[in-house]
Amino acid sequence: xxxxxxxxxxxxxxxxxxxxxxxxxxxxxxxEFVLFHGVSGSGKTTLLSIIAGVDRPSSGMIxxxxxxxxxxxxxxxxxxxxxxxxIIFQHYNLLESLTVYDNVSAPLIPERLSLKEIDKRVKKxxxxxxxxxxxxxxxxxxxxxxxxxxxxxxxxVTDASIIVCDEPTANLDRANIDIFxxxxxxxxxxxxxxxxxxxxxxxxxxDYIDQIIHLEDGVLVS
Amino acid sequence: xxxxxxxxxLLSFYSEKAKQxxxxxxxxxxxxxxxxxxFLSTSMHYSITEALKYQPDFIVQKMAGDRRxxxxxxxxxxxxxxxxxxxxxxxxxxxxxxxPLGKSFLVVGVDFFDVxxxxxxxxxIDNMDxxxxxxxxxxxxxxxxxxxxxxEHHYDNNMTFxxxxxxxxxxxxxxxxxxxxxxxxxxxVIVPIDLAKKILxxxxxxxxxxxxxxxxILEWEIVTIKVSxxxxxxxxxxxxxxxxxxxxxFDFKGGFFLSIFLIVLISFSLILYQRYSxxxxxxxxxxGVLRALGWSIKDTLKLKFFEALLVVFISxxxxxxxxxxxxxxxxxxxxxxxxxxxxxxxxxxTFVPVIDIFLLSSIFLLYAIPFIxxxxxxxxxxxxxxPKEAMR
Ligand SMILES: Nc1ncnc2c1ncn2[C@@H]1O[C@H](COP(=O)(O)OP(=O)(O)OP(=O)(O)O)[C@@H](O)[C@H]1O
Ligand SMILES: [Mg+2]
Numbered sequence: 036x037x038x039x040x041x042x043x044x045x046x047x048x049x050x051x052x053x054x055x056x057x058x059x060x061x062x063x064x065x066x067e068f069v070l071f072h073g074v075s076g077s078g079k080t081t082l083l084s085i086i087a088g089v090d091r092p093s094s095g096m097i098x099x100x101x102x103x104x105x106x107x108x109x110x111x112x113x114x115x116x117x118x119x120x121x122i123i124f125q126h127y128n129l130l131e132s133l134t135v136y137d138n139v140s141a142p143l144i145p146e147r148l149s150l151k152e153i154d155k156r157v158k159k160x161x162x163x164x165x166x167x168x169x170x171x172x173x174x175x176x177x178x179x180x181x182x183x184x185x186x187x188x189x190x191x192v193t194d195a196s197i198i199v200c201d202e203p204t205a206n207l208d209r210a211n212i213d214i215f216x217x218x219x220x221x222x223x224x225x226x227x228x229x230x231x232x233x234x235x236x237x238x239x240x241x242d243y244i245d246q247i248i249h250l251e252d253g254v255l256v257s
Numbered sequence: 258x259x260x261x262x263x264x265x266x267l268l269s270f271y272s273e274k275a276k277q278x279x280x281x282x283x284x285x286x287x288x289x290x291x292x293x294x295x296f297l298s299t300s301m302h303y304s305i306t307e308a309l310k311y312q313p314d315f316i317v318q319k320m321a322g323d324r325r326x327x328x329x330x331x332x333x334x335x336x337x338x339x340x341x342x343x344x345x346x347x348x349x350x351x352x353x354x355x356x357p358l359g360k361s362f363l364v365v366g367v368d369f370f371d372v373x374x375x376x377x378x379x380x381x382i383d384n385m386d387x388x389x390x391x392x393x394x395x396x397x398x399x400x401x402x403x404x405x406x407x408x409e410h411h412y413d414n415n416m417t418f419x420x421x422x423x424x425x426x427x428x429x430x431x432x433x434x435x436x437x438x439x440x441x442x443x444x445x446v447i448v449p450i451d452l453a454k455k456i457l458x459x460x461x462x463x464x465x466x467x468x469x470x471x472x473x474i475l476e477w478e479i480v481t482i483k484v485s486x487x488x489x490x491x492x493x494x495x496x497x498x499x500x501x502x503x504x505x506x507f508d509f510k511g512g513f514f515l516s517i518f519l520i521v522l523i524s525f526s527l528i529l530y531q532r533y534s535x536x537x538x539x540x541x542x543x544x545g546v547l548r549a550l551g552w553s554i555k556d557t558l559k560l561k562f563f564e565a566l567l568v569v570f571i572s573x574x575x576x577x578x579x580x581x582x583x584x585x586x587x588x589x590x591x592x593x594x595x596x597x598x599x600x601x602x603x604x605x606x607t608f609v610p611v612i613d614i615f616l617l618s619s620i621f622l623l624y625a626i627p628f629i630x631x632x633x634x635x636x637x638x639x640x641x642x643x644p645k646e647a648m649r
Binding site: 113142 | 539543
């Protein structure tokens with residue numbers, strides 16, 4: 036359950052305030068598949084980042100699973116990101132010099148799990164994301180599609196309830212887009228809340244979208 | 258400490274080995290220089306302390322202007338009168354110049370029947386067969402430098418000296434002094450006192466100076482005052498002053514090297530700092546990514562701290578070991594010359610390896626603290642910005 040009320044995020048540019056998102060209010064129920072739609076610069080990444088807890092709003096209220104995340108101190112916010120959110124970045128943001136396996140295990144390191152438990156979870160995620168065969172490859176040697184599947188596996192490994200994807204199809208070819216959509220469908224069936232930001236019309240044709248949120252210059256349009 | 262953390266630490270350390278090796282090599286060079294200088298100066302300190310052990314507590318000389326001149330033997334009686342001076346040793350020594358060759362020997366007259374007065378020579382003389390030595394009236398003991406000189410110039414076992422009046426005295430080499438014994442320099446020629454006086458042109462009732470010991474250090478000051486008061490032209494030197502002269506020299510040299518080291522270290526830290534702050538954008542991004550994946554500020558600091566500690570540990574071990582080998586096994590070539598320069602007050606260092614825990618931990622801290630700080634501070638700054646910014 037995500038609840039957002041009068042959310043603003045502005046950047047101070049000289050003496051002026053530039054609003055990346057302005058006065059956003061919305062709510063997303065558990066297990067929903069939601070699309071943030073809008074042109075480049077409309078504020079999709081900004082909104083997604085605040086929901087994922089990697090950025091903080093300038094003002095307004097956001098609660099995720101009944102937690103007011105904008106007020107949390109670092110230790111708790113980090114824990115929140117770790118447990119509740121799986122992020123798939125637009126540019127994947129892998130640790131390029133490590134193997135796929137080690138990238139996927141990274142979110143589990145602060146959790147004080149045993150190596151055995153980590154191994155179990157990593158292998159499970161690699162399987163869901165369809166990238167087990169590349170487990171021991173160095174991330175920098177992967178193709179774009181493989182990198183994304185590695186990022187998906189990493190987002191799944193903590194068994195987060197919310198999966199956030201920023202422009203997931205922007206750097207993929209047709210075949211890889213289909214693979215990605217298949218995985219998303221699988222996750223949707225696992226009752227995960229899925230939020231995708233995109234300007235790709237391909238998503239609008241999917242029949243399992245619950246909500247489409249249109250953004251224009253940082254403001255919601257219905 | 259959870260083992261997955263250290264596994265991850267080692268993996269990410271290893272995966273960036275090219276970068277880490279560069280840092281480690283720089284670190285090794287810095288630690289090597291620092292430790293070599295400290296090892297060398299410890300060695301020197303030790304050697305000097307050892308050498309001074311063999312020197313008398315007090316030396317009394319007669320001055321004419323700024324020059325030492327020979328002193329009448331009778332002063333002994335006046336010195337003995339002073340309480341706390343139990344025994345006075347007259348000393349006879351001087352430089353003998355070989356004008357055409359531009360070389361000189363140190364001629365030392367020794368009372369072979371009073372060896373206790375010659376600390377450092379005691380052992381050598383005790384082991385000598387004095388009956389055999391005094392069978393000839395022209396026997397001498399020579400340092401190895403003199404010995405080499407004699408062989409090179411085909412003197413065999415006899416060398417002729419000329420007194421200032423032009424009289425020739427031929428001496429016979431009885432034995433060569435063992436090297437590496439304190440107080441024995443290689444250009445020494447040791448002969449009985451009367452022969453030394455003849456060669457150096459010292460009058461029969463005169464000597465070069467006097468030496469004596471005062472066991473109670475608290476009395477040194479008053480003894481110095483009393484002896485100086487005997488005559489206006491007497492100079493009194495005590496061992497404390499020699500220590501002071503050496504100490505000043507060391508403080509100067511040590512300070513000099515320490516400042517050079519600090520400059521090097523500071524610039525190195527600045528480079529590191531820069532690298533972590535701006536230049537190294539992947540480092541920045543990776544920290545941002547870990548943060549976004551749910552690592553807390555504490556977690557990322559911990560990772561980078563142990564990474565830096567690993568670098569310090571590897572560099573320290575290798576750097577100190579190399580310095581140890583360089584100084585104690587190879588006797589610090591080049592560095593020794595830079596350090597000692599052309600200074601002539603120096604005793605040759607003996608390079609006795611001393612494992613000094615205090616010294617070793619000083620080296621560690623002098624390096625580790627600035628190094629870790631220059632890594633951790635930028636990492637801390639990146640970690641505390643929000644992950645979205647750090648990843649840009
Ligand atoms: N750190 C920043 N400082 C100043 N302006 C920023 C900053 N980050 C984002 N913005 C601005 O906020 C606006 C919204 O950016 P955002 O990244 O959310 O757009 P977006 O919809 O994700 O675009 P795209 O489809 O190109 O990814 C943009 O105009 C951008 O220039
Ligand atoms: Mg974006």
